[in-house]
Amino acid sequence: MHLTHLSLTDFRSYARLDLVLEPGVTTFVGSNGQGKTNLIEAIGFVATLGSHRVANDAPLVREGCGQAVVRARIVRGDRAALVEMQIVPGKANRVRLNRAPVARARDVAGLLATVLFAPEDLALVKGDPAERRRFLDDLLVARSPRMAAVQSDYDRVLKQRSALLRSAGAARRAGGRGDLRTLDVWDRHLADHGAELLAARLALVEELRPRVESAYAAVAGQDAPTGIEYRSTVTLDSSPDRALSPGRAGLGEPDGDAGRNGTGASPNHPSGSGDPASGNGGAGDTEVGDTEVGDTGTGRAGDGRTEAGRAEVGHGGGAVGGAATRVALEEAILAGLAAVRTQEIERGVTLVGPHRDDLLLSVNGRPARGYASHGESWSLALALRLASFELLRADDREPVLLLDDVFAELDTRRRVRLAALVADAEQVLVTAAVDADVPAELAGVRFEVVSGEVCRAG
Amino acid sequence: MYEGIVQDVIDELGQLPGIGPKSAQRIAFHLLAADPADVRRLASALTELKEKVRFCRICFNVAQSELCRICSDPRRDPTSICVVEESKDVVAIERTREFRGKYHVLGGAINPIGGVGPDDLHIRELVARLADGTVTEIILATDPNTEGEVTASYLARQIGPMGLTVTRLASGLPMGGDLEWADEVTLGRAFEGRRIVSA
Numbered sequence: 001m002h003l004t005h006l007s008l009t010d011f012r013s014y015a016r017l018d019l020v021l022e023p024g025v026t027t028f029v030g031s032n033g034q035g036k037t038n039l040i041e042a043i044g045f046v047a048t049l050g051s052h053r054v055a056n057d058a059p060l061v062r063e064g065c066g067q068a069v070v071r072a073r074i075v076r077g078d079r080a081a082l083v084e085m086q087i088v089p090g091k092a093n094r095v096r097l098n099r100a101p102v103a104r105a106r107d108v109a110g111l112l113a114t115v116l117f118a119p120e121d122l123a124l125v126k127g128d129p130a131e132r133r134r135f136l137d138d139l140l141v142a143r144s145p146r147m148a149a150v151q152s153d154y155d156r157v158l159k160q161r162s163a164l165l166r167s168a169g170a171a172r173r174a175g176g177r178g179d180l181r182t183l184d185v186w187d188r189h190l191a192d193h194g195a196e197l198l199a200a201r202l203a204l205v206e207e208l209r210p211r212v213e214s215a216y217a218a219v220a221g222q223d224a225p226t227g228i229e230y231r232s233t234v235t236l237d238s239s240p241d242r243a244l245s246p247g248r249a250g251l252g253e254p255d256g257d258a259g260r261n262g263t264g265a266s267p268n269h270p271s272g273s274g275d276p277a278s279g280n281g282g283a284g285d286t287e288v289g290d291t292e293v294g295d296t297g298t299g300r301a302g303d304g305r306t307e308a309g310r311a312e313v314g315h316g317g318g319a320v321g322g323a324a325t326r327v328a329l330e331e332a333i334l335a336g337l338a339a340v341r342t343q344e345i346e347r348g349v350t351l352v353g354p355h356r357d358d359l360l361l362s363v364n365g366r367p368a369r370g371y372a373s374h375g376e377s378w379s380l381a382l383a384l385r386l387a388s389f390e391l392l393r394a395d396d397r398e399p400v401l402l403l404d405d406v407f408a409e410l411d412t413r414r415r416v417r418l419a420a421l422v423a424d425a426e427q428v429l430v431t432a433a434v435d436a437d438v439p440a441e442l443a444g445v446r447f448e449v450v451s452g453e454v455c456r457a458g
Numbered sequence: 459m460y461e462g463i464v465q466d467v468i469d470e471l472g473q474l475p476g477i478g479p480k481s482a483q484r485i486a487f488h489l490l491a492a493d494p495a496d497v498r499r500l501a502s503a504l505t506e507l508k509e510k511v512r513f514c515r516i517c518f519n520v521a522q523s524e525l526c527r528i529c530s531d532p533r534r535d536p537t538s539i540c541v542v543e544e545s546k547d548v549v550a551i552e553r554t555r556e557f558r559g560k561y562h563v564l565g566g567a568i569n570p571i572g573g574v575g576p577d578d579l580h581i582r583e584l585v586a587r588l589a590d591g592t593v594t595e596i597i598l599a600t601d602p603n604t605e606g607e608v609t610a611s612y613l614a615r616q617i618g619p620m621g622l623t624v625t626r627l628a629s630g631l632p633m634g635g636d637l638e639w640a641d642e643v644t645l646g647r648a649f650e651g652r653r654i655v656s657a
Contacts, residue, residue, distance in 0.1 A: 163570035182568055
């Protein structure tokens, strides 16, 4: 898909802007603070109904104005859709599709798919686990908008359950017993939504793995084994061949890995793909899982936040396989919660579940976080974005690529390789402070951005 | 700011749900211009609301006397109870004319963030109503959101062992709509709750 028009009214620094866009590469050049990123942000807003820079909508509206409007015309194949979004801070955004109002803004989610490359991407590798969880969750939503509801249901149950733990903990410290009669029910619902989210993330990681591997090699210009393993606080299967593994990823598995799990065929329903004959959702495995949870649970109890605790949990948790059924995951979450209940009440925090998981990235068998060089970290961050691009493309939802000021962060060789990798995308929108940052391979339409004015150059 | 009484009325109206300062001002001036008899009727209705309306001793629905209209109606089926969060849910279900049993109004849903636990709802009274064995079916009609679902699960656990039929309202597709326009969550739930079509 690609955008043919973008028009902004009172969005950020733009009082009014009408931009005609074409497929292929378009570059926006301008010094910092002239409004380049605002363009990218507006496009991102159409795709995700949110900003990648701020959590609430107020900053998106030009100072002194009551509302902002973003209009985008999206062309996919031979069909076009005009999406208009009216952003009114403090109120629900109003959305029109082809001039007709839609009941819920969510209904247009997924019309436009984008993959954003930004300087902040380095945090995918070097930042907190929350960054990597968001990466997975955002990609899940981009592929299947329904996942947004799964995520918000899970978050809601999590908040309620944690509130219950906190008040019970406070009551106990004050000498009372604390009312925990509803905790079992909250556990059940947490496990239900958590298992759905977990199953989707696990399947996604399986699909990403071969693509990250090849994208890394292409960006870094060398075959270094990369690893991408989901580390869960939930323990399911402890069979040794699946346990841990930067090494395992180093074996260079081809695309077949994703295919074998059936996830390629039906990415949104990974839980249904378990093969009972070879799967690991059997009762025996769950039993093993129980003891494992007990062990790691105690190990984590002392210091749930330390790296040591996380690593230990990871050893068992990383083993959760793509073929795991949702039911097995649900049971595993319940078992995990049961094992740490006392600590949870003491600390007023939910310690087991996808909200505490991480994505372990590695290069050459060493954890990327803490060991990878600056260049390796960038190659890996770019590889994650490129893999997202490949995945959406494989879903037949060719995304618009947004490269926001990212070339300035890279050395010349990575710039050139990245340029070559994105050059064949249907549409690539690039921003840069200076012309020289953008490799010649990405020659295309060029705009100059100066104090909120965007003019076609050359 | 207006003087004295006018501002008082605006402030009071502005406290009501869904009424902002502009609407409050509009309503205040509407009342000022209205026929005195109309305003007096409104005032007395409001006073009576607090003085005369009570909650049914059995089901906690709003009532004018000790028992609500439904609990005191001998034609209603005493073997079946529909459990709802609020009185307004009773009205909604009554409009369907589908249900001929009785109700039980919980007074909310389990909500730890809001500090609402099982003891803050009329759950104990519900369990007490089931003691004599008259009731054979419980329909859980709490809201289809996180808190409502959890409340339904909790009630099912409390009531389940008593040997009653416990059902939950199906959540599914709106009538008169096209399948393609249903959002994915609703459609997903409708799939979960699908049933066999009798030939």
